[in-house]
Amino acid sequence: MTTATVTGKTDEPVVGTRNYLTEGGVTLRSWLLTRDHKRIAILYTLSITLFFFVGGAAATLIRLNLVTPPGIFTPDVYNRLFTLHGIVMVWFFLIPSIPNTMGNFLIPLMIGAKDLAFPRLNLLSWYLYMAAGLLALFAIVIGGVDTGWTFYTPFSSMYSNGYVVLALAAVFTAGFSSILTGLNFIVTTHRMRAPGMTWYRLPVFVWSNYATSIIMVLATPVLAITLALVAVERLLQVGIFDPALGGDPLLFQHLFWFYSHPAVYIMILPGFGVISEVVPCFARKPLFGYKFVVWSSITISVIGFFVWAHHMFVAGISLYAGLVFSLLSYVIAVPSAIKVFNWTATLHKGWISFDAPMLYALGFIGLFTIGGLTGLFLANLAFDVHVTDTYFVVAHFHYIMVGGMVSAYFAGLHYWWPKVTGRLYHEWWARIAALLIFFGFNLTFFPQFILGYLGMQRRYFSYAPEFQLWNIFSSAGASVLAVGYVLPFFYLGWSLFRGQRAGANPWAATGLEWQTSSPPPTHNFDRTPTVTRPPYQYRPEPEPQDV
Amino acid sequence: MGSMQILPATASSHAADMDWLFAALVGTSGFILLLVFGLMITFCVRYRANSKVERGNRLGRTWRLEAAWTAATFAAFLALYFWGADLYIRIHRPPPDATDVYVVGKQWMWKIEHAGGQREIDSLHVPVGRPVRLVLTSQDVIHDFAIPAFRIRQDAVPGRYETLWFTPTEVGEYPLYCAEFCGTYHARMGGSVVVMEPSDFQRWLDGQGAGPSLAQEGEALFRQYGCSGCHGAASTVHAPRLEGLFGRPVPLEGGGTVIADDRYIRDSILLPRSEIAAGYPPVMPSFAGQIGEDELLKLVAYIKSLADRTAGNTEAGPPAGGKQAGPPAGSAEKDAR
Numbered sequence: 020m021t022t023a024t025v026t027g028k029t030d031e032p033v034v035g036t037r038n039y040l041t042e043g044g045v046t047l048r049s050w051l052l053t054r055d056h057k058r059i060a061i062l063y064t065l066s067i068t069l070f071f072f073v074g075g076a077a078a079t080l081i082r083l084n085l086v087t088p089p090g091i092f093t094p095d096v097y098n099r100l101f102t103l104h105g106i107v108m109v110w111f112f113l114i115p116s117i118p119n120t121m122g123n124f125l126i127p128l129m130i131g132a133k134d135l136a137f138p139r140l141n142l143l144s145w146y147l148y149m150a151a152g153l154l155a156l157f158a159i160v161i162g163g164v165d166t167g168w169t170f171y172t173p174f175s176s177m178y179s180n181g182y183v184v185l186a187l188a189a190v191f192t193a194g195f196s197s198i199l200t201g202l203n204f205i206v207t208t209h210r211m212r213a214p215g216m217t218w219y220r221l222p223v224f225v226w227s228n229y230a231t232s233i234i235m236v237l238a239t240p241v242l243a244i245t246l247a248l249v250a251v252e253r254l255l256q257v258g259i260f261d262p263a264l265g266g267d268p269l270l271f272q273h274l275f276w277f278y279s280h281p282a283v284y285i286m287i288l289p290g291f292g293v294i295s296e297v298v299p300c301f302a303r304k305p306l307f308g309y310k311f312v313v314w315s316s317i318t319i320s321v322i323g324f325f326v327w328a329h330h331m332f333v334a335g336i337s338l339y340a341g342l343v344f345s346l347l348s349y350v351i352a353v354p355s356a357i358k359v360f361n362w363t364a365t366l367h368k369g370w371i372s373f374d375a376p377m378l379y380a381l382g383f384i385g386l387f388t389i390g391g392l393t394g395l396f397l398a399n400l401a402f403d404v405h406v407t408d409t410y411f412v413v414a415h416f417h418y419i420m421v422g423g424m425v426s427a428y429f430a431g432l433h434y435w436w437p438k439v440t441g442r443l444y445h446e447w448w449a450r451i452a453a454l455l456i457f458f459g460f461n462l463t464f465f466p467q468f469i470l471g472y473l474g475m476q477r478r479y480f481s482y483a484p485e486f487q488l489w490n491i492f493s494s495a496g497a498s499v500l501a502v503g504y505v506l507p508f509f510y511l512g513w514s515l516f517r518g519q520r521a522g523a524n525p526w527a528a529t530g531l532e533w534q535t536s537s538p539p540p541t542h543n544f545d546r547t548p549t550v551t552r553p554p555y556q557y558r559p560e561p562e563p564q565d566v
Numbered sequence: 567m568g569s570m571q572i573l574p575a576t577a578s579s580h581a582a583d584m585d586w587l588f589a590a591l592v593g594t595s596g597f598i599l600l601l602v603f604g605l606m607i608t609f610c611v612r613y614r615a616n617s618k619v620e621r622g623n624r625l626g627r628t629w630r631l632e633a634a635w636t637a638a639t640f641a642a643f644l645a646l647y648f649w650g651a652d653l654y655i656r657i658h659r660p661p662p663d664a665t666d667v668y669v670v671g672k673q674w675m676w677k678i679e680h681a682g683g684q685r686e687i688d689s690l691h692v693p694v695g696r697p698v699r700l701v702l703t704s705q706d707v708i709h710d711f712a713i714p715a716f717r718i719r720q721d722a723v724p725g726r727y728e729t730l731w732f733t734p735t736e737v738g739e740y741p742l743y744c745a746e747f748c749g750t751y752h753a754r755m756g757g758s759v760v761v762m763e764p765s766d767f768q769r770w771l772d773g774q775g776a777g778p779s780l781a782q783e784g785e786a787l788f789r790q791y792g793c794s795g796c797h798g799a800a801s802t803v804h805a806p807r808l809e810g811l812f813g814r815p816v817p818l819e820g821g822g823t824v825i826a827d828d829r830y831i832r833d834s835i836l837l838p839r840s841e842i843a844a845g846y847p848p849v850m851p852s853f854a855g856q857i858g859e860d861e862l863l864k865l866v867a868y869i870k871s872l873a874d875r876t877a878g879n880t881e882a883g884p885p886a887g888g889k890q891a892g893p894p895a896g897s898a899e900k901d902a903r
Contacts, residue, residue: 094754098752261724269723371615372614392595395646401652473573
């Protein structure tokens with residue numbers, strides 16, 4: 020195990036100059052035609068950052084509009100803003116976020132492989148993603164879409180006057196990017212593990228991405244078919260979902276949520292993976308209940324396919340369907356709860372330090388727990404009848420997606436930043452950002468639970484005056500949150516050029532990715548590593564450099 | 567500016583039950599949250615890297631602990647599940663004496679028709695203490711009829727009848743919202759539910775002008791659209807008589823039976839070939855695209871008003887007024903689907 024080699028000089032050459040950032044040239048062409056999983060991960064990181072700021076800008080305008088009850092935008096502008104926010108954040112940030120950036124970069128490193136199984140497909144996946152993203156931006160620029168990210172029929176197919184088909188085409192295309200990535204991860208995990216890297220020696224991050232990939236490959240085609248059918252109905256007036264043409268609007272909801280509920284797990288499972296890496300490292304202890312954590316991921320990815328109609332308790336499904344889907348939704352809460360208990364138990368009798376990645380990870384556990392518990396409220400049939408389609412739902416899924424997934428993304432970004440860039444960032448700025456995000460997030464979204472129970476409905480450009488106070492809290496929180504999200508942009512940007520050199524293993528962590536230099540060489544390892552131990556073999560005593 | 571309000575008004579019998587469920591959910595999750603946060607904070611302080619506290623004798627075999635907390639959480643979850651499911655079943659079973667009110671959503675207004683023919687837009691007047699059953703549909707896109715003070719809501723889906731019922735307990739005016747995004751003015755599609763003393767409500771009904779009742783208007787439409795030509799008493803066409811039909815089982819061609827509820831009547835007018843009554847030739851033309859949602863509701867109300875009558879050559883049994891007649895048809899429909 021290497022010790023942290025942190026030097027004070029910033030102009031010192033990278034330890035072992037051979038690394039993926041310079042090997043193979045630094046021309047634009049060498050980047051755009053690269054087949055190196057690490058370079059593709061960088062391409063993805065830059066692109067999803069762009070989309071994060073586009074979606075974030077829309078969120079800022081939404082919160083600005085909601086400061087006063089009448090609002091400041093016209094209804095059509097507001098409806099386009101929340102649709103843009105949803106489509107961009109779900110399909111162009113959250114779905115690809117951790118898998119396509121950290122998953123791409125780390126899975127081969129963690130299993131001791133030279134690359135993913137299909138490097139060309141990996142690059143194609145990025146090009147499809149970019150094509151889809153540009154198509155979505157184009158639809159926004161020429162006039163936007165007002166259907167909401169859920170594209171409910173018959174509104175989307177027959178009544179909306181936005182550029183619905185373009186937006187559908189964008190999401191359709193993005194789906195293929197997901198499928199290719201999922202396929203690549205599954206094959207890579209099965210076929211390319213280093214000698215001695217048995218399934219139970221895999222880091223949980225790899226397991227989580229494997230579970231995610233199963234969902235990507237199995238669920239995404241259903242989304243593609245559904246969106247294509249909406250386009251067919253809209254363009255050719257073939258009756259599929261519109262009852263006026265002989266179609267069934269609930270059919271759309273069943274098909275849409277058959278993808279979109281598992282997609283929630285596409286968005287959160289990789290986050291579980293990141294947290295399962297970070298917590299043991301900064302608690303200096305093996306992960307508590309490794310097998311339970313692993314199998315709860317797999318369980319979630321399977322049961323996740325059978326809970327979709329809990330989005331439809333008031334949509335007109337039968338009583339029996341409601342009873343069954345509610346029960347299954349309670350069942351799937353159990354493996355998520357198991358994970359939270361295991362992370363907490365990992366802290367027990369550890370040697371805990373509070374570096375930025377750990378602060379983000381602890382923030383994740385807190386926010387995810389609140390998000391998960393309020394999920395139980397919504398899985399509850401009678402309670403759901405009162406709060407579905409209100410701000411209670413908005414608050415709940417932002418706790419999971421933003422409080423959970425984005426916090427996990429930042430935890431991972433800070434944890435592996437030294438590995439990816441070979442540089443360290445300013446620790447205190449990172450800690451301040453982590454705290455701002457945690458408090459800003461709670462101030463933004465906790466009032467929305469109250470608003471929802473009081474009866475403020477979703478997707479309202481204006482609202483009754485009695486809801487204003489809680490909305491002002493929420494918008495104030497959003498500005499704190501915005502500062503928290505912009506800060507890393509500066510201190511990480513600074514670190515790229517001026518940050519201290521990180522050694523191969525600044526956190527004294529155990530994974531294979533830390534055993535090669537930072538940044539890693541193009542082929543990852545000089546010699547294929549042989550694995551002899553399970554993951555997370557942190558020593559019971561803190562190593563000297565940690566104190 | 568709004569106040570620090572935390573709970574909405576509680577104005578129906580269901581609302582009070584729901585707030586107890588809410589309290590149980592908050593209690594259970596508050597307990598789990600305190601446990602997790604408490605343990606996390608305790609561990610983080612006690613076992614921080616530079617603390618010298620004893621760390622020997624760590625938890626060894628983990629499966630007992632795992633099984634224990636898995637079982638404990640699941641048991642707590644199950645209890646909450648049954649509680650919520652019980653309430654949900656109850657709000658889907660309207661009492662037989664509920665009064666029907668018909669609601670049609672359209673971009674961006676709620677059109678409401680009372681059985682006596684009184685109409686209102688974006689407001690719903692109901693008497694306190696009496697159960698009311700809403701029959702909801704939509705003329706264009708999906709809407710959702712939400713009354714937070716009653717803790718209930720239901721999507722109004724084009725092409726379908728959905729039902730929703732409540733018993734108001736407090737006189738007053740409560741906001742009514744559309745809760746399913748339906749286009750530009752979604753946020754403006756709403757109004758209020760006015761709960762009145764029964765005597766005031768009767769005065770309100772009377773003050774709305776004495777027009778024909780829904781069923782009477784339906785009867786006129788029944789002749790206007792030529793339905794009576796085949797289904798009327800004098801008809802020579804072999805078509806089912808509609809007297810005494812509503813709320814009773816209808817045997818279908820090719821096997822199976824279906825309860826003749828709102829949905830069945832509506833579908834039979836628009837999609838006459840979908841469920842053909844056994845023994846009748848499928849000769850009825852479809853009226854899809856010719857009859858609007860308001861008129862359909864009136865036709866249904868008319869056929870429903872025939873439920874207690876007997877036709878000359880009745881096919882169905884004598885009107886028993888049993889538990890399937892009238893309003894419970896909506897819940898029977900829910901179960902059958």
